[in-house]
Amino acid sequence: MEEYQSAWSKAIPLKEQKVIVKRMFHFAKPFGKTFFASIFFAFLLSVVNILMPLILQELIDKYLRNQSATLQVILFFALLYLVGTILKSVIWFFQTFLYSQAALKTYQHIRVKLFEKLHTLGMRYFDQTPAGSIVSRVTNDTETLFDFWNVFMMVLTGIFSVVSAFVAMFAIDKTIALACLVFLPFLLVIIWYYQKYSSKLYRSMRERLSQLNTKLNETISGMQIVQQFRQEHRLEAEFEKVNDDYLKTRFSMIRINSLLLGPVINLLYSLAIALVLTLFGIEALDNPLKVGLIYSFTSYVQSFFNPMSSMMDYLSVFTDGTVAASRILRILDHQEITPQQKPDAAEKIQQGKIEFKNLTFSYDGEHDVLKDISFVANPGETVALVGHTGSGKSSIINVLMRFYEFNQGQILIDDHDIREFSLPELREKLGLVLQDAFLFYGDVASNIRLLNENITDSQIRQAAEFVQADKFIETLPGKYHAKVIERGASYSSGQRQLITFARTMVTDPKILVLDEATANIDTETESLIQEGLQKMRTGRTTIAIAHRLSTIRDANLILVLDKGRIVERGTHDELLALGGLYYDMYQLQNSEG
Numbered sequence: 001m002e003e004y005q006s007a008w009s010k011a012i013p014l015k016e017q018k019v020i021v022k023r024m025f026h027f028a029k030p031f032g033k034t035f036f037a038s039i040f041f042a043f044l045l046s047v048v049n050i051l052m053p054l055i056l057q058e059l060i061d062k063y064l065r066n067q068s069a070t071l072q073v074i075l076f077f078a079l080l081y082l083v084g085t086i087l088k089s090v091i092w093f094f095q096t097f098l099y100s101q102a103a104l105k106t107y108q109h110i111r112v113k114l115f116e117k118l119h120t121l122g123m124r125y126f127d128q129t130p131a132g133s134i135v136s137r138v139t140n141d142t143e144t145l146f147d148f149w150n151v152f153m154m155v156l157t158g159i160f161s162v163v164s165a166f167v168a169m170f171a172i173d174k175t176i177a178l179a180c181l182v183f184l185p186f187l188l189v190i191i192w193y194y195q196k197y198s199s200k201l202y203r204s205m206r207e208r209l210s211q212l213n214t215k216l217n218e219t220i221s222g223m224q225i226v227q228q229f230r231q232e233h234r235l236e237a238e239f240e241k242v243n244d245d246y247l248k249t250r251f252s253m254i255r256i257n258s259l260l261l262g263p264v265i266n267l268l269y270s271l272a273i274a275l276v277l278t279l280f281g282i283e284a285l286d287n288p289l290k291v292g293l294i295y296s297f298t299s300y301v302q303s304f305f306n307p308m309s310s311m312m313d314y315l316s317v318f319t320d321g322t323v324a325a326s327r328i329l330r331i332l333d334h335q336e337i338t339p340q341q342k343p344d345a346a347e348k349i350q351q352g353k354i355e356f357k358n359l360t361f362s363y364d365g366e367h368d369v370l371k372d373i374s375f376v377a378n379p380g381e382t383v384a385l386v387g388h389t390g391s392g393k394s395s396i397i398n399v400l401m402r403f404y405e406f407n408q409g410q411i412l413i414d415d416h417d418i419r420e421f422s423l424p425e426l427r428e429k430l431g432l433v434l435q436d437a438f439l440f441y442g443d444v445a446s447n448i449r450l451l452n453e454n455i456t457d458s459q460i461r462q463a464a465e466f467v468q469a470d471k472f473i474e475t476l477p478g479k480y481h482a483k484v485i486e487r488g489a490s491y492s493s494g495q496r497q498l499i500t501f502a503r504t505m506v507t508d509p510k511i512l513v514l515d516e517a518t519a520n521i522d523t524e525t526e527s528l529i530q531e532g533l534q535k536m537r538t539g540r541t542t543i544a545i546a547h548r549l550s551t552i553r554d555a556n557l558i559l560v561l562d563k564g565r566i567v568e569r570g571t572h573d574e575l576l577a578l579g580g581l582y583y584d585m586y587q588l589q590n591s592e593g
Contacts, residue, residue, distance in 0.1 A: 016326070021325075023325075024145070024148075035102045038095050038096075039156055042160055045091045046160035049164070052081070053295065055077060058077070059073075059074075106145070110145060122337055123403045124363065131214070131217050132217035136210040136214075141325075144321050145325065150317070154307075154314045162307055165301075169297060173297065183268045201253050202253065203323045203326075205246065205249040205253060208242065211242050211246075219235050273298060277298075338402070339404065339405040346420075348425060349413055350510075351414050352541035353412075353541065354383075354413055354541055355375075356412075357411075360408040361407055372409075373564075373566060375557065377556075378541070381541060381557065382557075384555040385397075385546065391562050391563065397515050399411065429510045430510075431511065433500055435515055439484050441485060444482050448499065448502045459506055463503075464498075466535060467498055467505055469499055469501060469502045472495055516547040554572075558570060560582045567581060
């Protein structure tokens with residue numbers, strides 16, 4: 001963890017920042033027309049800003065200085081200035097509106113792409129990455145990109161303003177205009193120094209925020225355990241420590257921003273005004289100067305430095321956005337994708353025969369958790385997997401469902417390599433029921449349908465009746481439209497499991513995969529569960545991890561696993577007669593019962 005944190009606390013090199021920005025621009029391409037329209041309005045705004053001081057300069061030098069102004073002249077210039085101000089406001093509105101709209105669409109586009117990428121990542125990625133860290137990237141980091149895009153508009157408007165202001169100053173007095181450029185090297189040094197050190201702080205700050213979200217997510221998800229074991233004070237202390245670390249990085253950021261942003265630019269602006277007035281004063285010793293000319297020149301000096309102040313203020317946003325973008329790109333570039341099928345995969349599952357041939361599998365590429373696994377499940381047969389914790393039962397399910405890629409050997413379905421079937425075909429024909437029944441927020445019907453619009457309400461009811469779930473669903477207020485809160489917390493474990501049974505059976509799979517589906521059920525619905533499972537298995541090839549050995553007595557083949565190997569195989573009676581590991585496990589469960 002310390003190595004990971006230290007890696008994130010380093011400053012982002014300028015070369016890497018350029019690559020990040022270039023890649024972010026790729027996401028903006030679909031909205032390029034809106035961005036360019038906004039930039040055009042920004043250019044018009046800079047032109048209007050240059051013309052506005054000229055109106056007052058003309059009034060002061062031509063009329064007020066000579067005391068020749070009439071009420072008609074004053075009203076004319078006032079109306080002209082008013083029209084210019086209104087025009088400036090209208091242009092400003094369209095510039096801001098169009099650019100903000102394009103920026104909003106862009107960062108939302110990035111968020112959708114990131115969410116889509118997460119669904120392509122293999123299970124190994126989620127095994128190694130805390131959920132809170134992922135949530136932080138999808139929410140906080142993408143939200144930061146909205147302000148990040150505004151940086152580029154600020155830079156463009158700043159460039160337009162600085163260039164146009166300098167051109168106007170140069171047209172009035174070349175010498176004094178060039179003298180103002182003496183402050184430019186100081187500004188560039190400040191920008192370089194700020195970028196170098198602020199990126200390091202922002203990376204550290206973002207990582208602290210990610211840890212904060214991880215800790216918060218973990219605590220809320222495990223609140224029952226926290227309260228049961230009275231861990232509130234310990235977790236409060238841990239959260240406070242992470243929060244304090246985040247606060248310290250924020251304070252460091254505030255200090256560097258307070259020192260190097262607004263105050264420094266204001267200092268340079270004040271020095272520039274003092275220099276301009278001094279040089280004009282020296283010129284006035286020989287030739288009288290027009291007041292309006294000095295006014296317009298100082299206005300242009302302000303237009304020259306004010307955008308720099310805004311751009312410096314946005315440097316912190318740029319740095320924060322660059323760090324957030326780099327974290328997002330780390331996910332988008334992650335290569336731990338789901339196992340891939342063959343490009344021309346088009347086979348269809350007809351019979352449901354499953355065969356493992358000398359299969360070896362490792363989660364980390366170094367330590368094999370499955371070693372030389374071979375067995376056959378003929379169509380309609382039930383193959384049960386039993387063994388102690390860590391023996392490899394769930395790993396067989398994981399590779400069969402294509403959650404992980406296996407290293408050696410083969411998995412055949414209907415005598416075809418599993419890679420020759422498309423993932424939609426596998427997901428449709430392989431029905432999986434896990435021991436932890438997960439329900440989504442919504443209602444009962446939506447949890448059975450899972451957004452598959454091809455599934456009708458009639459099919460939902462038939463699936464529920466088939467697995468015996470209709471008996472309790474019909475008693476709910478709203479029945480199939482009864483509300484389901486997060487994770488289905490308002491339902492018993494057995495009721496949740498029955499709903500997931502219906503979810504699996506509504507697509508009528510050819511192969512049924514049960515991962516200890518009866519492990520966490522309550523006695524109230526146990527008989528319904530057993531009846532539902534019996535009906536589900538009829539006529540289907542079933543691979544079942546068995547927690548209770550009594551539930552798989554009728555299995556056609558029982559595989560006993562130990563340390564990733566099949567150490568015993570046979571029917572229930574054959575394995576009992578063998579007097580080996582299965583016999584010991586069965587006797588142990590009977591004695592406990």
